[in-house]
Amino acid sequence: MESKQLSQSVGERVCSIDQVPVNVRLRQPSTRRPQFLSLNPLINMTLSKDIKRKPPGPASPLALGIDTETLATLQELQATHGDFVSITLTNGRLAYFINDPDEVRKLLVKQHARYRKGPGFERVKMLLGNGLIVSDGAVWRRSRTMIQPAFSRQNVHRLIELMIDCARSTAARWERVATAGATIDITQEMSDFALELILRCIFGLDFEDRILATGENPFAFLSRDSTRDLRVVLKVRESRQLVLDVIRARREHGNRDQFDFLAMYMSATDKEGRHFSDDELLDELVTLIVAGYETSAGTLNWAWFLLAKNPDAEVALLDEAARVLPAPEAIDQEALAEMTFTQQLLEETLRLYPPVWLFTRRATVDDALSKYDVPAGADIYLSPYIMHRTAEFWSDPAQFLPERFGTESVHKKGDQPYFPFSLGPRRCLGEYFSFLEMKVHLGLLIQRFHMTLVSDQDPELDLGINLRTQHSIILRPHLRERTQ
Numbered sequence: 453m454e455s456k457q458l459s460q461s462v463g464e465r466v467c468s469i470d471q472v473p474v475n476v477r478l479r480q481p482s483t484r485r486p487q488f489l490s491l492n493p494l495i496n497m498t499l500s501k502d503i504k505r506k507p508p509g510p511a512s513p514l515a516l517g518i519d520t521e522t523l524a525t526l527q528e529l530q531a532t533h534g535d536f537v538s539i540t541l542t543n544g545r546l547a548y549f550i551n552d553p554d555e556v557r558k559l560l561v562k563q564h565a566r567y568r569k570g571p572g573f574e575r576v577k578m579l580l581g582n583g584l585i586v587s588d589g590a591v592w593r594r595s596r597t598m599i600q601p602a603f604s605r606q607n608v609h610r611l612i613e614l615m616i617d618c619a620r621s622t623a624a625r626w627e628r629v630a631t632a633g634a635t636i637d638i639t640q641e642m643s644d645f646a647l648e649l650i651l652r653c654i655f656g657l658d659f660e661d662r663i664l665a666t667g668e669n670p671f672a673f674l675s676r677d678s679t680r681d682l683r684v685v686l687k688v689r690e691s692r693q694l695v696l697d698v699i700r701a702r703r704e705h706g707n708r709d710q711f712d713f714l715a716m717y718m719s720a721t722d723k724e725g726r727h728f729s730d731d732e733l734l735d736e737l738v739t740l741i742v743a744g745y746e747t748s749a750g751t752l753n754w755a756w757f758l759l760a761k762n763p764d765a766e767v768a769l770l771d772e773a774a775r776v777l778p779a780p781e782a783i784d785q786e787a788l789a790e791m792t793f794t795q796q797l798l799e800e801t802l803r804l805y806p807p808v809w810l811f812t813r814r815a816t817v818d819d820a821l822s823k824y825d826v827p828a829g830a831d832i833y834l835s836p837y838i839m840h841r842t843a844e845f846w847s848d849p850a851q852f853l854p855e856r857f858g859t860e861s862v863h864k865k866g867d868q869p870y871f872p873f874s875l876g877p878r879r880c881l882g883e884y885f886s887f888l889e890m891k892v893h894l895g896l897l898i899q900r901f902h903m904t905l906v907s908d909q910d911p912e913l914d915l916g917i918n919l920r921t922q923h924s925i926i927l928r929p930h931l932r933e934r935t936q
Contacts, residue, residue, distance in 0.1 A: 505825045507548065509538035516541060516833065518810060520915050526810075526835055530842075536822055539833075547831040548824075551839050553869035555821045559813065559832065561876035566819045570812025571831055578685050581731075583739030584881075594722050595736060596877070602716035603881045608888060609785045610711055611653050615892040616780050618649045622893070623900050630929040635906055639924040642752040643675035646745035649889060654740060656712030658698050670694055671741060675749070688738060695737055699730055713740065746918055747807040747873075748886045752893060754805040755798065757925045758852050759898075760905045765854060766898070768793050773895040780896065788891050796854040798890055799870075804852065806872035809837035809919040836871050837919065845869035903927040 510529065516522050516539070526549055529537045535551040550556055559567060568588045577586055584595055601607070622645050629636055651671060652659050663670065673687050698714070707715040717736060721727055728736065759766045772793045777783055813832040820826060841849040846856070846869070855861075863869070873880035880886075905927060912922035 503546075503825050503827055505820075505823055507536040507538045507822075507824045508533045509540075513540045513542045513544075516547065518915065518917055520913070522810070523835075523837070523915055526833065526838060530838060535842075536824060538824075541831070545831055546827065546829070547833060548821075548826065549833045549835075550821065551835065551842065552822060553839065553845065556834055556839070556871065557875055559821060559834075560871070560874060560878070563819060563821075564876045564878065566815060566817050567813040567832065568816055570814045570833075579688055580739050580742060581735030583735040585739050585743060595732070596881070598720040598722055598728065599717065599736065600881060601720070602713055603885060605785070605884060607711075607716065608885045611885070612783060612785065612788075612888065612892065614652050615649060615889050616783055616896070618645060618652065619893050619896045620780065621648075623897055626897070626901055626929050627931065630901065630931045635926050635928050636903075637924045638756045638903075638927045639753045639911075639921055640675070642756070643745070643749045645893065646749035646752070646889070647671065647675045649748075650741060650744040652712075654713040654737065654744075655698060656710040656714065658701075658712075658714070662698050662701070663694065674742060675745070688742065692734055692738060695741075696730060696734055699733055699737075713737075744882060747880070747882070748889050750805070750807050750918055750920055751798065751801055751886070752890055753921060753925060755801045755890070755894065756903060756927060757905075757911065757921075758801060758804075759797075760903045760927060762852055765797060765852070766902070768854075769797060769894065770898050773898050777895045777899070783892060783895070785888075788888055788895075791891050791895060792858075793854065794891050794894055795887065796857040797894075798887060799857040800852060800854040802872040803840045803846075803856070803870060804850075805919050806836035806840060807918055808872075808874075809915060810835050811874065834871075839869050839871070842869070900932060901929040902932055903929055 510533075514525060516525065529539070529549055530551050536555065537549045539547045539549060541547050550559070569586075580586055582591065584592065584599065587595060622641065626636060626641075648669075651663060651669070655663055670691050673684065677684065699718070702714065702718060707718070714737065717728060717733060719727075759769065772791055776787050776790045811834040813834070815826050815828050815830045815832065817828050818825070819828075826832075839845065843849050856863075861868075873883045905925075907926060909923065911925050914920040914922040
């Protein structure tokens with residue numbers, strides 16, 4: 453609810469509030485790929501501790517970033533050395549790449565307290581402050597505990613009507629396009645849809661009254677400018693004042709008996725009974741805005757692409773939607789829970805295209821994973837993208853097969869080699885919200901439109917913090933005949 457881009461730390465919430473990604477790029481002074489260098493020179497010292505049980509790995513130092521070259525490097529390392537690899541980085545640091553599902557689960561769940569967020573989080577504070585994506589330790593635990601109730605199923609269900617309204621608005625726009633025989637940039641459409649929805653869920657009535665007071669959405673740059681260079685930092689800082697004005701008006705006049713994330717965040721208290729300060733609220737709300745739409749936008753973008761390429765999946769989705777959601781007024785939490793194929797389709801989309809394709813952690817104490825020693829200070833690299841496409845764990849891993857996540861799956865629900873939203877205490881808070889939002893969107897729109905690809909061009913991967921499409925996906929919408 454973890455190159456040209458900011459480091460891993462930007463990306464964790466995308467969905468997630470606590471793991472969801474933002475796609476922010478920094479212009480580099482040269483073409484040389486950036487290294488994950490800490491601002492603390494002591495941290496950059498070579499780890500000199502003698503490691504008795506060290507995994508295999510290359511002899512020469514390597515550079516790792518968040519880019520296409522890094523994905524190729526990690527895939528080659530995994531193919532050559534296996535699922536547990538030691539790497540000496542070009543800055544002298546020791547790093548491990550882990551692709552073993554049991555060890556990844558152990559690190560993120562059972563032994564999570566021995567690790568903190570990995571390299572690159574310093575720069576993210578320029579953008580998001582010290583919200584859930586960036587914070588660690590006691591600050592993170594306090595914020596997570598305070599925010600978690602806002603994402604309970606009961607509270608998220610109260611936002612379903614907003615999800616329906618945003619889907620209806622999208623449908624009306626697409627109908628005009630279909631009637632005109634025109635095309636849709638589905639990549640842009642999904643960014644706009646998800647951004648408007650999260651803003652409405654955060655600000656409620658204040659979205660129309662205050663956020664759109666000038667007639668334009670001051671946050672539109674987040675979905676309109678995919679380059680995300682340093683200018684985005686300045687724009688986010690400018691928008692903080694607007695959010696602060698809304699917070700102060702709420703403090704003065706109350707929440708107007710409305711239900712939204714802002715109201716829930718403002719009423720949240722820690723175990724000492726303290727509320728968020730204005731600065732803390734700002735950090736968490738900006739984090740929710742920036743991160744809260746990225747995962748859903750990216751997943752829906754890939755989902756429409758896959759549906760256009762897989763007619764059998766489209767038919768199955770249409771049949772389920774028509775049966776479970778015959779009309780918008782039929783949509784509620786029980787109906788959405790019955791959309792089992794839609795859930796499988798979304799999970800398979802996330803398997804192929806996890807929003808954050810690379811996570812990092814850093815060991816805070818000496819530890820052991822598998823049969824290897826992990827010394828304090830070692831950096832850990834984990835890639836959902838690579839694990840989700842490893843043939844040892846998934847048959848025909850490059851194929852789009854939603855039934856993988858059905859009742860006949862070879863994997864048990866809680867024991868899959870699968871972590872698109874991370875695992876453990878830092879698993880995405882907004883995961884359930886995101887799935888509900890995407891089910892409403894697909895369930896309503898698939899009944900109105902059949903989508904076809906305009907071009908056979910591969911959208912390719914944009915391997916930043918978020919796994920985005922390099923090129924916009926262009927679809928042609930065709931109106932379905934109404935059956936009611």
